[in-house]
Amino acid sequence: MSNQTTNLTIIGAGLWGKALAKLAEYNEQNNVRIWSRSSSESLASVIKEADVILSAVSMKGVRPTVEKLLALNIPEKTIFISATKGLETKSILTASQIWQKSFPNHPVVVLSGPNLSKEIDKGLPAATVVASDDTVAAGQAQEIFSSDIFRVYFNNDPIGTELGGTLKNVMAIASGVCDGLQLGTNAKSALLTRALPEMIRIGNEMGASPETFFGLSGLGDLIATCDSPLSRNYRVGYGLSEGKTLEQVLEELKSTAEGVNTANVLVELARKYRIAIPISRQVYRLLNGKTTPQEAVKELMARDLKAEFDDLDFA
Numbered sequence: 001m002s003n004q005t006t007n008l009t010i011i012g013a014g015l016w017g018k019a020l021a022k023l024a025e026y027n028e029q030n031n032v033r034i035w036s037r038s039s040s041e042s043l044a045s046v047i048k049e050a051d052v053i054l055s056a057v058s059m060k061g062v063r064p065t066v067e068k069l070l071a072l073n074i075p076e077k078t079i080f081i082s083a084t085k086g087l088e089t090k091s092i093l094t095a096s097q098i099w100q101k102s103f104p105n106h107p108v109v110v111l112s113g114p115n116l117s118k119e120i121d122k123g124l125p126a127a128t129v130v131a132s133d134d135t136v137a138a139g140q141a142q143e144i145f146s147s148d149i150f151r152v153y154f155n156n157d158p159i160g161t162e163l164g165g166t167l168k169n170v171m172a173i174a175s176g177v178c179d180g181l182q183l184g185t186n187a188k189s190a191l192l193t194r195a196l197p198e199m200i201r202i203g204n205e206m207g208a209s210p211e212t213f214f215g216l217s218g219l220g221d222l223i224a225t226c227d228s229p230l231s232r233n234y235r236v237g238y239g240l241s242e243g244k245t246l247e248q249v250l251e252e253l254k255s256t257a258e259g260v261n262t263a264n265v266l267v268e269l270a271r272k273y274r275i276a277i278p279i280s281r282q283v284y285r286l287l288n289g290k291t292t293p294q295e296a297v298k299e300l301m302a303r304d305l306k307a308e309f310d311d312l313d314f315a
């Protein structure tokens with residue numbers, strides 16, 4: 001590991017931005033600054049010396065953040081890291097796609113993995129993935145965050161890495177429903193196992209490598225989020241299964257549950273590219289008051305019988 005100081009500015013001081021700041025500060029060679037909309041300092045002053053700018057804002061904050069930064073003449077060598085897990089309404093772009101389209105000459109890295117912020121805050125061990133077409137930038141991101149409590153892998157499939165974290169949020173809502181209705185371990189196992197090919201089908205259409213979904217950012221994050229009451233998306237599903245309205249659940253949560261918006265965007269994406277998304281579709285219907293938790297389960301069980309692997313393209 002190099003001893004050179006890296007100036008890192010984190011934008012977004014929510015749960016994830018703060019946890020990432022703590023992880024970066026754990027390594028003494030990093031000089032970390034954190035900024036949010038309510039900060040007293042100007043954005044221009046906190047990014048002035050930045051070698052790396054990490055965005056941990058929620059999906060709806062990505063475009064406004066990008067627009068603020070576009071006005072600030074950032075040197076092309078500055079690396080952007082995107083830690084958001086979501087899809088933009090209308091454009092159907094991921095956060096890193098927005099960053100890369102807006103800053104085509106900058107290296108963009110995705111950071112995603114099974115990383116429940118409350119566990120990370122306690123200093124519990126965890127692992128994640130940094131992914132980029134730019135291997136040097138990915139290596140630098142790896143150095144910033146790697147420590148004896150955080151193991152950072154890299155790959156060169158940013159879209160696959162990002163989609164793992166994004167699509168599992170919808171599955172976590174389904175999983176919360178499954179547990180809330182006390183459907184049992186067999187049902188949960190079937191749900192999570194069938195969730196993976198559904199995520200891979202979407203990934204195939206968006207240019208991701210199927211194998212990425214079997215890694216930490218796919219299967220890893222699916223397991224973490226779908227089996228933990230620390231996950232806000234899981235809690236959305238659990239709350240709905242208890243008969244609460246979505247508004248009630250979100251009010252109680254007082255935090256971001258990206259899966260709600262992602263489910264709505266996914267239905268558009270599936271329509272456009274004719275992708276079968278049976279689980280996500282039931283989540284969408286439930287979130288939009290078009291079905292009940294019990295009815296959604298019945299509909300999934302009544303689907304046409306099919307071969308287990310006939311819809312996966314691993315080519």
Ligand SMILES: NC(=O)C1=CN([C@@H]2O[C@H](COP(=O)(O)OP(=O)(O)OC[C@H]3O[C@@H](n4cnc5c(N)ncnc54)[C@H](O)[C@@H]3O)[C@@H](O)[C@H]2O)C=CC1
Pocket residue numbers: 012013014015016017036037056057058059060061062064065083084085086115116117118255256258
């Ligand atoms: N909390 C966690 O365990 C993890 C969260 N993530 C992802 O990180 C992202 C942020 O999540 P959290 O920090 O947990 O959410 P949060 O609700 O705690 O914080 C959201 C942050 O986004 C900012 N924001 C929202 N709208 C904005 C706008 N229009 N302009 C500028 N900033 C805006 C808020 O000021 C706040 O700093 C989400 O995409 C989430 O899926 C990823 C991994 C772990």
Ligand SMILES: O=C(CO)COP(=O)(O)O
Pocket residue numbers: 085113114115116117165169172221224225230231232233234256257258
């Ligand atoms: O992405 C996460 C863990 O990897 C956080 O999940 P929630 O957004 O559902 O809390």
